[in-house]
Amino acid sequence: MEFTELEKIRFDKAQQMRAEGVEPYPTRTEVNSTTAEAIRKFEAAEAAGSQETLTAVLGGRLRAIRLMGKLAFAHIEDGSGRIQLFMRVNELGEAELQRFKELFDIGDFIQAGGEIIRTRTGEVSLLVREFKMLAKAITPLPAAKDEVVDGQVVRHATLADPETRYRQRYADLAVNEEVRKIFRTRAKVVSAIRDFLDEKGFLEVETPILQPIYGGAAAKPFVTFHNQLKQQIYLRISFELYLKRLTVGGFDRVYEIGRDFRNEGVSFKHNPEFTQLEFYWAYADYLQVMKLTEEMVAYVLDKVVGTRKVVYDGKELDFTPPWKRVNLRQSLIDRAEIDINEHPTAESLENAMQAMGMKFKPGEARGKLIGQLLEEYVEPTLVQPTFMYDYPRDISPLAKNKPGDPNTVERFEGFVNGMELCNAFTELNDPMEQEKRFLEMGREYEAEDEERHPMDEDYLRAMSYGMPPQGGFGMGIDRLVMVLTGQKNIREVLLFPHLRERED
RNA sequence: GGUCCACUAGCUCAAUGGCAGAGCAACUGACUCUUAAUCAGCAGGUUCGGGGUUCAAGUCCCCGGUGGAUCACCA
Secondary structure (H helix, E strand, O other), rough: OOHHHHHHHHHHHHHHHHHHOOOOOOOOOOEEEOOOHHHHHHHHHHHOOOOOOOOOEEEEEEEEEEOOOOOOEEEEEEOEHHHHHEEEEEHHHHHHHHHHHHHHOOEEEEEEHHHHHEOOOOEEEEEEEEEEEEEEEEEOOOEEEEEEEEEEEEEHHHHHHHHHHHHHHHHHHHHHHHHHHHHHHHHHHHHHHHHHHHHHEEEEOOOOOOOOOOOOOOOOOOOOEEEOOEEEEEOOOOOOOHHHHHOOOOEEEEEEEEEOOOOOEEEOOOOOOOEEEEEEEEOOOOHHHHHHHHHHHHHHHHOOOOOOOEEOEEEEEEEOOOEEEHHHHHHHHHHHOOHHHHHOOOOHHHHHHHOHHHOOOOOOOHHHHHHHHHHHHHHHHOOOOOEEEEEEEHHHHOOEEEOOOOEEEEEEEEEEEOEEEEEEEEEOOOOHHHHHHEEEEEEEEHHHHHOOOOOOOHEEEEHHHHOOOOEEEEEEHHHHHHHOOOOOOOHHHHOOOOOOOOOO
């Protein structure tokens, strides 16, 4: 380890402690309460008019120090909150107080024992009778100073550079309370989703992350290799094909919350690994899934936010069911003045787009052109929670046809603030039809090899044993958390977002 | 990958092409109810890296790095 000038000073303090026979990184602590618990007990006793003295040994990180001649104030912070330490020569003696002033710094983990009191200015504090270093911090926290005003932490010149915040998330979390709050919210979101689905009789399962054949989505996979088996394997791009195998096996309602990996560009809404929820619901169709989705998201909002409305990107979004429903074909007629039913081929659609002076990538499959139209003309307008439904068959190889409409499948996507949140469909369960779709996809995507759906023979075999009709659903948890925490970049809701490797 | 923007002390930020600065943190000292404590003093720099233009470059130009926004790719 190389020390900066400031680090050297702190390291020397640790060395000095050792020279005096005090361990700066002791093995055990005597902490017997959290700061919040100590304050709560004190206030309860006070309210009851109790004269009893309340003592505690508290542990935490030194976040502020105010030294005076024969006394000192400090704040320590633990996972539950903060408390002020009141240190006087009266209780500690000159030598101990001096030792604190000389050897203790902001950022150190310490423990302090004494009585809980209220200071003259009214703040519940620990009148310290003894204290001990628990872990000397060598590197100073990247915050200049902070204070507590009316219970609110007010920071001054704290870590703000996004790169340092993401690369050294530990430091970001240590000094930025609202960042910790985002991840507490995230944990609550996941736990609320589990509550909801468990309650509805869904079984949580875990399926392979390392897969011999990837599938279930149109995305480029990460490729790796198993040395002993001499086998190329892929990190999953979705859970879909494995979860549906389980419905063949008799699990009627299954879900998985886990990580997907996609070897594609990163952006404010894309990270190479992200957390996905997928569930499959036997004997249901996409309309039932739509209703369950609304219900589930509302449940999460109720539990986590306490209201069904959130302000995101300056707009109030209302998640109260039912969400708006927009037919895909109709939305394109409304927004782009193109009726895709009148253009059954890519050529015809291209000509129409050309004639209207629209942006598009020539030479794409019809489904991809429709995707481009949606992205350009429709999706940005879907601000309030909205389901767009009935997708073209050729970009939905795992979804079931709409009865009587061979070019359309029963599929919907949920949008919020123009961003896709979820994707669901009535699942295709006819093995012959599925094989045909795989072959079609293979042809259409020939040019972009990696994105085509590779034929998964074992999946077809599973289906040929008989797969119950079902509705399936997938949702990006990170994006839901973004909306619920008001964050506009996915990196703000990922503890350790992927960044380019840095040589330093 | 394209375009634009940013990168200066531990942190947050200044500095017409003309001596590289402030606040907080650190360090030395004063101070027995403070809470951005206060007061006095002191120290701290590869201005992201490399090259160029110029009497003179943090500043202008070129190449590179990292990040951000945006577009492309992609759900």
